[in-house]
Every structure is written in C-alpha cells, then in structure tokens.
Amino acid sequence: MKLTDYMYSIWVLSLPFYSLGVVGTLSFDNLLAPLVFMLSVYKFNYSRKTINKKFIVFFLVVMFLIYTIGITVSVFDNQNHVKTMLFSAIKYSLYFFIPVLYINGIKEIKTTLLLISFIAVIGCISVFFVSIGILELERIRLSPSRLSFIDIPKATGLISNYGDLAIVSSIAILTTFIAKDFMAGITAKIYILVIYFAILFGYLGAQSRSMVLSAIASIVVYWYVERKQRNVTSVIFLNVFFVIMGIGTIVSLLLLYGSNITDSLATWGGRQAAITADDRIRQYAFSWEIVKSSPLVGDGKQVIESGIIIHNLWLSTLAQGGIVSGIAVLLIFVIAFYVNLQKQTSDLLKKVSALSAGAVVSIFVAGEFYGGFTYIFLFSLGVATVSTSVLRKDASINK
Numbered sequence: 001m002k003l004t005d006y007m008y009s010i011w012v013l014s015l016p017f018y019s020l021g022v023v024g025t026l027s028f029d030n031l032l033a034p035l036v037f038m039l040s041v042y043k044f045n046y047s048r049k050t051i052n053k054k055f056i057v058f059f060l061v062v063m064f065l066i067y068t069i070g071i072t073v074s075v076f077d078n079q080n081h082v083k084t085m086l087f088s089a090i091k092y093s094l095y096f097f098i099p100v101l102y103i104n105g106i107k108e109i110k111t112t113l114l115l116i117s118f119i120a121v122i123g124c125i126s127v128f129f130v131s132i133g134i135l136e137l138e139r140i141r142l143s144p145s146r147l148s149f150i151d152i153p154k155a156t157g158l159i160s161n162y163g164d165l166a167i168v169s170s171i172a173i174l175t176t177f178i179a180k181d182f183m184a185g186i187t188a189k190i191y192i193l194v195i196y197f198a199i200l201f202g203y204l205g206a207q208s209r210s211m212v213l214s215a216i217a218s219i220v221v222y223w224y225v226e227r228k229q230r231n232v233t234s235v236i237f238l239n240v241f242f243v244i245m246g247i248g249t250i251v252s253l254l255l256l257y258g259s260n261i262t263d264s265l266a267t268w269g270g271r272q273a274a275i276t277a278d279d280r281i282r283q284y285a286f287s288w289e290i291v292k293s294s295p296l297v298g299d300g301k302q303v304i305e306s307g308i309i310i311h312n313l314w315l316s317t318l319a320q321g322g323i324v325s326g327i328a329v330l331l332i333f334v335i336a337f338y339v340n341l342q343k344q345t346s347d348l349l350k351k352v353s354a355l356s357a358g359a360v361v362s363i364f365v366a367g368e369f370y371g372g373f374t375y376i377f378l379f380s381l382g383v384a385t386v387s388t389s390v391l392r393k394d395a396s397i398n399k
Helices: 002-013 028-045 051-073 079-102 106-131 162-175 185-206 209-229 235-256 261-265 270-293 300-306 313-339 347-366 375-386
Strands: 021-023
Touching (some): 002 028, 002 106, 051 079, 051 313, 051 375, 079 375, 106 162, 106 347, 106 375, 162 185, 162 209, 162 375, 185 209, 270 300, 347 375
C-alpha cells in the first residue's frame, strides 16, 4: 500500500496547481487522478471495512449517478454538450471518490489533513505575494483593495478560486484545534503558528468575504459539535448565536431595502465589491428563470451557451440539472453532515468528528459564493464525508 500512499500524497499536493496545464488543458493532478483512483479502489477492496462505510460508498455512487443524469438529460439534444457534461461528471467523481475510498483509518486522516493544511499555506502565501507584486502567475485576477488600513490589491494566487481557498484555509484552521493530538508539543506549536500566519497573509491578499464567513461558520460548528460529543450543554450559546444571526439578517435587509443594491453594498468592501455583488444578483436572476421554465432537469444547454458562470452552488446545480441534480447534491451534504454527528467512542474521534462537521459547513458556506464542483471542493467534501463514522474499527483510537 506504500505506492498508494505516495501517489495519493503527490496528487493532493498537486491540487493547488490545477490552473497550470501540462498536457493541453490537463493539469498534473488531472493526469494523476485516474491512477490514484484505481490505487484507492484496490486499497478499499483489500482493507477492512465496516458495513456503514460500504453503505455510504454505495449511497454516494447512486447520488453521483443521479446528479450525472440530471445534468446530461438537459443537454441531450446536443452531442457535444453531452460529451462535455459526461467528461465533467467523470472528473468530478474521481476527485470526490479518491479520498472516500482511500481513507480507512486515523493514519489516512492525519495524512490528509496535513496535506490540506500544506496546500492552504501554499495558496495563502501565493495570493499575498501576488497581491504585493512579488509573484507573477499566468492566470491571476487583480482588483482594487477592499481594505481601508492597507492599500494592496485584491488578488488570486495559485489557488485561483476564492471558494477553494476559503475551504482549505477553513479546514487548516480547524486542524490547529487537534494539532496536539497529532504532533509533539513544540512541533504542534510551530505548526499552529505557521497556519495562522499564512492564513492571515491569505486574508490580506485575497480580501475574500467567503474566506472569512467560511472560517467563522466552521469554527462555530466545530465548537458546538465537539461540546455536543462531550455532552456539554450549548443551549445558551446557540440562542445567542441565532439571535446575532437574526439581527444581522434584519440589518442587512434594512440596508438593502428601497435602494439600488450596488449603492447599498458599497459600504461592505467598497464600490468594486458592490459591483461584483450586483453582477451576481443578475446571475441569480438568470439561473432562477431557467429553474422556473425547466424545474425538473434545468437547461444546461442554455447555461453553457450563455457563457455565464453562476456564483452559487445551488442555483448553478438547479440551472444545469434541475431538481434531479439538486436533490442528489443536497443528499450528499446531508449524509456528509449526518455521519459526523454520530456519537464517537474516543476523545480523538470526537475532535475529528467536530472537525469534519465544521469542514462540511465551510464547504456549504463557500458554495453560496461560487458554483462549487471544483477539484478542491469535491476532494474536500469527500474527505469530510468519511473521516469519522465511516472509519473502520481502529484499535489505536477506540480505547
């Protein structure tokens, strides 16, 4: 199995470089994915599995098939679009199922979390270097600064998608909460410092509200689930949290009510941020019209030919695959969150359970700001789905 472990690690480390084509438009991780998938299938077949994991894998396969049917049926009258959708669905399944099949114990969880943290550091440092002009990449985006205290442009780095950077940086933050369970004292402290400094620089360079909101949501959920696993009452905390969320929603609606959305949002990150939000409202209106006209399977042909990228996971899914694909994606999230709320027997698994639940929520929140179904999105969702309740019985942690 050592070959599988090595190839898996190399593949995960190559994920930040997905925007760099090696053979045509195919990146290095694209080329490695089929091999790593086959090795992971072999490892899954010859490892000890619980009935629970077998059921989860079967359920996820069925959901992916339903999702694929939804996005394919809507373009069935155009063979080129059918090929595009099927090819995309195959790539999506590889990136999602590699970690689902590979992770079978605490050893793989530790390895995977450290690898995610490493690519988060790479992504955050690179976006900061691009922002201050030290690093130049072929595919970057620069726009006026949203920060009032420092005049550096908002940028993208090696991870050229803010949603992906939000996910891996949130998971990296969560790993700092269990670092001492994985590492010796001084090593854990150094690891925690590196993570926080890198992500701070990432926030300064990316200036992404998705990163901030995903991190906050994941930390809140981690804290709640971890306390719930220890039977600590969190009713007061939850009440305060929901009151704050409610007040925030009311204030937001009051700010937006009766005025142009661009003017209303100009106070939240500057004029450029407001224009971005205004553009996204137009995307949402476009996708919603498609959903109303073809609710069952959407109209993927119209989405493809329009060239419009819908920056919302759910509206994008509904527009391309309708209710059929939308329900499949929703059920994947439901099972991913459900398995992480099950009662765990060891202190470490209680923490890993809370971390995985927080990771699912960070992915969910990030999906509100982009279309999802990127390589990092799918890989991270696969990791969060199998990291606790679907683990095989491991005597080293179930003590």
